[in-house]
Amino acid sequence: MAESPEIVTRIAPSPTGIMHIGTARTALFNWLFARGRGGKFLLRIEDTDRARSTPEATEAILDGMRWLGLDWDGEVVSQFARLERHAEVAHRMLAEGTAYKCFSPQEEIEAFREAARAEGRSTLFLSPWRDVPEAEHPDAPFAIRLKAPRVGETVIEDAVQGTVTFRNDQLDDMVMLRSDGTPTYMLAVVVDDHDMGVTHAIRGDDHLNNAARQAQIYRAMGWAEPVWAHIPLIHGPDGKKLSKRHGATGVMEYARMGFPPAAMRNYLARLGWSHGDDELFDDAQAIAWFDLGGIGRAPARLDMKKLENVSGWHIARMADAELVSAIESFLAISERPPLSQAQKDRLAAAMYCLKDRAKTLPDLLEKAQFALAEGPIVPDEGAAAALDDVSRGILTELTAQLQNASWTRDTLEAVLTAAADSHGLKFGKLAAPLRAALAGRSVSPSVYDMMLVLGRETSLARLTDAASPRG
Template structure:
């Protein structure tokens, strides 16, 4: 039997950490046993589903290299198919029309809550004759078995059982004519021959309802595995509304896809203890039953640390090219040369994301007059002109251009002018970079060619003379 899994997100918001983990687990399991992986967009909640979120799901899957063999299937384009099954259930008297108004259902719910009972439908329309017709609008409900229990074996949690008397007759078609989630999922899984359903634990309560419909249709039951929830540092469940869990935010902020997948795969599966793993190599060893039952904790700071660790200990060529492409889109002055390479190499160990690497490189590459102007008060109080001009002359006369030579030169200037090395470094940073903080000034100086460096210092002395 061919194993077929599916990733079936709802496009009601940008895809987040929990959804990507489900996608990764369904993909890994399918690939581990040479099965098929299907992508399905469950968009029947038309009031909340947006095309832009469907597009972002595909964008994220492609960015993370989680591929699929079929799809993406779109539920809203399969409404006729769902209606076919609803007609079958009505014809076999396994479903019925419900004419109950919102007011009646609201009163029923209130009564149950007042009595300390779990709110559920009371079956008022269940026992009406199938020939009964009312001109009012109606919903269609599935006839849930009244007696016994619905039990299934979960590949992560073991045996789970629900008493049928706790389940009400769920609506499978709303009064507005649209089918509901539980019906659509059943039809899709049957048509697509899904053998394994791997999804979040919030769907456990849906499972007995779906199994009851499958049993009513005399259809095979897939194998279920419900993965645990992911908690934030506050101990609460992560949601789509939390900015730090949006995968597109991670992408735009410059997190690396291989780092993100390495981090996510271990949120519930602890087979590997390395910080960075090759996801493709995990396909052969992935096992659903190795997933923990307990919730996992998502730590954004830890993710950033892993990302920085990866940037720092991998080849710099990719990051240099990435930074160049990103910067050159905004400003054509950027050139792919030794200066940019030096700047990127200098900041690789200091940047937790590619976005920060790009921003830091941009600040070093371009030293604007406006950024220097922010430090004019500081330059005035330092009597900086009397310091900068001798530094300019010494640098102009320097023949060597290495970190050690520049460091010795700065020490020499410090002694001769009776100014601390820290103050000299501060002045040079402002002149060269237009900022007060940077990596070691000797490292920074050697990145630039002498002509460019001296021109930046000269520019500052001209500004000081003009203002003061």
């Protein structure tokens, strides 16, 4: 029994300045499929459009891939660097009679299409040069067109969309090599995928029509076609194609919003793919579970609330040191000041009482302000309202009582509960000025957690400062 070929998938984005969230999801599907089968995941930059393809635009794609944690195998392939190979295949097809020289100038083709549109006829251009013998060819620039079948059907067996049939009389003889010698996208993709050994073409269903034309090149060359798998696009909450009006469309925008990469991978995996009712999972589970049969045909809808819930689940499960590292990366990406070593140490110590309720990294940072603050605490408006003369007096008493208390949760609970009781207060009434003193916020982790994280010296310094009359 012959061995199955190694699975090879790829992502082939055009460098346009950002990595779109849809491209990221396609990359993830290809990565999961290859990684779950011991195969290869390749990265090709389709940079033949030299006007838009800058080193900065390419770097933006690589940044998005690196941030998402989608590692690729081998070197990044530049499509532009392979122009000679594309041209070589076009000329081979010309020699083998599966392509022909077309001398129709672009102006003639455009004039035909304009007239056809005006008269309500098909704009499909049928080149008059298809069957003209070589001896009758002019000495003039020519494009190389595919000699596509004119009758019958081109059938695509798609792992997601099922059997898709295209009438050949609705497909023109597409240009593969322009008169200036440059290849078209259709030819370049096929040649590159073939040469790179791509076994599965997993991509957006906006490429489904392209598959018919590309399949004709594969068949003309006698090459094995990849498994086609055209996945539904991502739509906005309103059911329309995702665009800037829906908010963030670029991967790095989500990085700057503070979603951890693991959460983005989990969320993107569920956009158009499912494994039973599983919503929350880690990379190992996604790699083990992912298959093409789980991809639906309906467009997926971006749901920020669901993304936040997925993000919160991942943050709660991340190791403390991993979270501190994720926050350092987030601060760098969002061009915010880095943390000092002392702040990182306090943040790590506080993580146990922060991460269970945070939805995003900025959310976690906000909850961690009590541990990150350096110098006197300046309460916000809501917290300052809790620091009246009576509460300041209670804080002064507490400071004295805590000077020599053992710094354990049980002792702190005993001292604070006794203080509340002695003033006839419910603990919530005492907690408000304590939060204002320790965090400068009316919403914070518990006062006991904050005092344990801050330690005796810092806690007492903040209580003393808050108890002092304001000028």
